[in-house]
Amino acid sequence: MRARTYFLLLLFLALRGFGNLSLGWGTRHISSRLTLAFNPLDYIAALFDPWVAAGVAMLILALFARLALLSLADLSFVLPMTAIGYVVAAVLGRIFLHEVVTPQRWLAVLLIFAGAALVGSTTQSTTKGMGTAA
Numbered sequence: 241m242r243a244r245t246y247f248l249l250l251l252f253l254a255l256r257g258f259g260n261l262s263l264g265w266g267t268r269h270i271s272s273r274l275t276l277a278f279n280p281l282d283y284i285a286a287l288f289d290p291w292v293a294a295g296v297a298m299l300i301l302a303l304f305a306r307l308a309l310l311s312l313a314d315l316s317f318v319l320p321m322t323a324i325g326y327v328v329a330a331v332l333g334r335i336f337l338h339e340v341v342t343p344q345r346w347l348a349v350l351l352i353f354a355g356a357a358l359v360g361s362t363t364q365s366t367t368k369g370m371g372t373a374a
Contacts, residue, residue: 266291
């Protein structure tokens with residue numbers, strides 16, 4: 241079960257990271273006539289951009305992976321471990337979107353990673369009889 245939990249965690253992190261990257265890339269490159277902040281119909285039009293559509297699809301799959309994770313492990317384990325997605329987002333944004341990541345943000349990324357590493361060193365489930373009605 242531990243291997244399946246970590247497989248789902250890696251799947252979630254990959255889907256979430258690349259889903260957000262795809263959304264970021266797509267929304268930066270959609271037609272300049274779209275002003276997403278003002279016209280709700282422009283959001284629908286943006287969904288037809290292949291990068292945005294791929295990002296939405298990956299984030300939906302990430303949600304399913306997270307649901308599966310929650311069925312295998314404690315909430316107090318899953319949520320901090322999935323926070324590594326913020327680390328992945330910062331790295332992908334820096335590499336692929338050429339975003340400037342300030343030292344304060346890198347420090348925050350390091351703290352998130354350290355917290356996730358600490359949680360990852362604990363057992364994934366402390367509840368006996370998971371999956372049974374209370």
